[in-house]
């Protein structure tokens with residue numbers, strides 16, 4: 001590395017922002033540029049479906065850093081600029097305006113975009129998706145008391161929007177195609193517990209709902225199912241998953257497999273190019289397989305690892321995947337990414353509003369869903385990391401601290 | 411911290427503090443997290459500097475405590491923040507044990 005080198009980060013989201021910080025933090029003294037398509041400096045997305053929607057926190061609280069930080073650390077932010085192409089032969093990027101930018105090393109943190117429905121009426125006004133700050137501000141404005149909100153998708157984004165909309169006095173219906181809520185993210189019994197929670201808060205939950213069309217003149221007026229039922233709507237919010245923004249990498253000939261393929265340190269198939277965050281498929285040594293994660297933890301910490309490595313401090317990323325969601329006053333945390341499970345052990349009382357469900361495989365913990373039980377997460381992660389076998393009776397007893405269960409397991 | 415600048419408050423019983431099991435105490439408006447480690451008892455401010463979470467609900471790992479909400483870490487002996495997403499340190503307080511009483515010294519005023 002020399003003082004005259006230029007490192008470029010593409011994507012000024014959470015991963016891009018954290019990677020740039022890490023590159024500087026590891027001592028890189030050359031030119032450091034972050035090119036981002038959004039109009040604002042890097043921020044975190046979790047508040048967009050939580051505090052920003054309910055109005056509990058100002059949007060600025062989501063920013064990673066104060067505006068001065070970037071100047072102070074010699075990080076050039078080129079916002080409102082999209083990178084159109086990477087020419088690896090000449091090590092140059094082409095920006096949307098036609099300008100080019102040379103790099104010595106490149107880090108791709110292009111993240112994800114929402115999956116859009118292509119149904120009759122999809123183009124009507126009043127149908128919203130939630131990914132960026134402007135989406136969140138637009139939806140927040142539309143959530144007026146009394147408005148009828150139909151949410152398509154009973155995953156965590158849809159449900160967080162449902163909770164925020166209830167808080168703002170809207171009438172809320174959630175249409176979920178599967179037979180329960182958050183089926184991709186949590187155990188059935190936890191999903192069912194959430195269905196009850198939402199119903200208690202006045203949300204209408206419809207499962208097995210096959211959305212067929214949006215109806216209305218110029219604005220959406222109803223969401224119609226295949227069975228003919230129409231749910232009247234003043235606005236609709238769709239949360240049906242995301243897709244990784246891999247096109248830039250794929251077009252440049254980098255190895256892509258539902259995510260840009262990187263090694264544990266974030267290197268792509270081109271040694272001058274790194275990638276981090278939602279857009280990567282990376283090896284997880286604890287799980288023993290490659291994963292593409294859509295999480296805050298990964299966007300921060302895998303990006304830090306890749307940024308450091310790029311600046312010369314080899315840093316493999318190895319953490320147990322972890323994710324959370326806040327709905328009403330309930331904090332949900334999920335740790336691990338269990339693919340096979342042979343036993344579930346419950347700790348605490350679902351009726352009482354706080355419990356943890358552990359996933360076990362061959363006597364070892366491979367994951368957990370903790371409902372209002374945040375303190376259970378760190379010890380669970382230790383169990384997953386070490387492969388220690390807990391005593392199931394101790395595990396299910398909320399009076400025995402998990403620290404003790406961990407010590408007893410050796 | 412010199413004794414005259416702090417006010418001592420009894421916050422726990424030494425015999426009831428189990429190793430690496432954080433306890434919390436409220437002194438006036440200040441929330442304090444008290445932990446017994448191998449080499450003594452330590453006290454830091456209980457409120458994470460990221461968002462609102464009580465560190466005493468967190469996990470003790472060596473001489474650090476991890477926030478239960480987003481996994482920021484703080485050194486229990488110094489209050490120093492060692493992992494993102496928090497950036498600011500928490501206050502650390504002197505501790506003394508007299509008989510079975512654990513006292514924490516908070517700044518006067």
Ligand SMILES: Cc1cc2nc3c(=O)[nH]c(=O)nc-3n(C[C@H](O)[C@H](O)[C@H](O)COP(=O)(O)OP(=O)(O)OC[C@H]3O[C@@H](n4cnc5c(N)ncnc54)[C@H](O)[C@@H]3O)c2cc1C
Nearest residue numbers: 011013014015037045046083111112277278294295296299
């Ligand atoms: C509403 C919402 C709530 C969430 N809540 C949680 C939660 O509670 N807990 C949790 O763990 N995770 C949560 N997540 C997930 C988490 O926010 C994401 O995993 C994280 O944002 C991924 O960060 P990233 O930087 O990899 O990608 P992104 O955040 O997608 O950022 C990528 C950036 O790159 C830009 N970009 C893309 N292509 C180009 C290009 N060609 N040129 C220039 N710029 C480009 C994009 O505009 C974008 O700004 C939530 C996500 C959303 C949307």
Ligand code: FES
Nearest residue numbers: 458460461477480
């Ligand atoms: S509140 Fe402690 S890390 Fe976020």
